[in-house]
Amino acid sequence: MEKRWVATIHLDTLEVEYDPSFKFKCVENCGRCCRELEIPLRDEDVVAMEELGYSAWEFVDYEKMFYRGDRFLGYAIKKRPFDDACVFLDPETRRCRIYERRPLACRLYPFVFVKRGNLMEVYVKVDSFCPGIDHPGGEPVTGEFLLREYGDIVEDYRRKVVNDSK
Template sequence: MEKRWVATIHLDTLEVEHDLSFKFKCVESCGKCCYELEIPVRDEDIARIEDLGYNAWEFVDYEKMFYRGDKFLSYALKKRPFDGGCVFLDPETMRCRIYGKRPLACRLYPFVFVKQGRVMEVYVKMDSFCPGLDHPEGEPITREFILREYGDVVEEYRRKVVKSQE
């Protein structure tokens, strides 16, 4: 996986340095990531989706597992057998049926957040299938972009930094 640095967030001040040359725009109704990616579903994701009335057996692929080293992290989101798309992707509209409650991995894609002490680096996965990377109508990965789209993720990391300083 090729990844590219696009921003650094200073967790104590929320100052952001970013790559002025990179822009991103999620292309509505594209759905390519829903076909191309294997998505990990955390316990929190499963509980949130079950709250919508789904049973975990309908959307969790218990045969696909994610590990970091030898530590089990999660199972994967199921794919439809007839076309390989995510079970929540509407094949006619190419829109997610659970968009507001989708797994964190779906929400973050194509970005990867890496905490290093008091800063969090933001990288973008340079997947060739994603038409939103360096999109001419895209938005730079500024402080405003990050806080609007991922403010809760940044805040969670900030709390961990504060706790480690106590």
């Protein structure tokens, strides 16, 4: 996986250093990531989708598994057989039917967050199929961008840093 550094968040102060040359914009109705990627599901993702009334058998692909080393991380989200897209991608509008409760991997894409002590490094996964990467109409990955889009995730990591330092 090719990745590029775009920002660093200091979890103790929320100060953000970022690459002003990088811009991102999720292109509406694109859906390419919903077709191109295999999406891992965490237990929390499965619960959130079941709370919407879906059965796990409708959306969990129990034949595709994700591991980090020898540690099992979870199963993949199912793809439709006729176009190899996520089962939640509406084929007509190319919009996610569960957008507000979509899996964390979908929410983060194309960004990768790596915690190193009291720093959170943010990288972009450089995928040639994603038209939003370095999009001319995009916005830089500033502190404002990160807190607006991922504030809850940053706060979770921030709490862990504070608790670990006690």
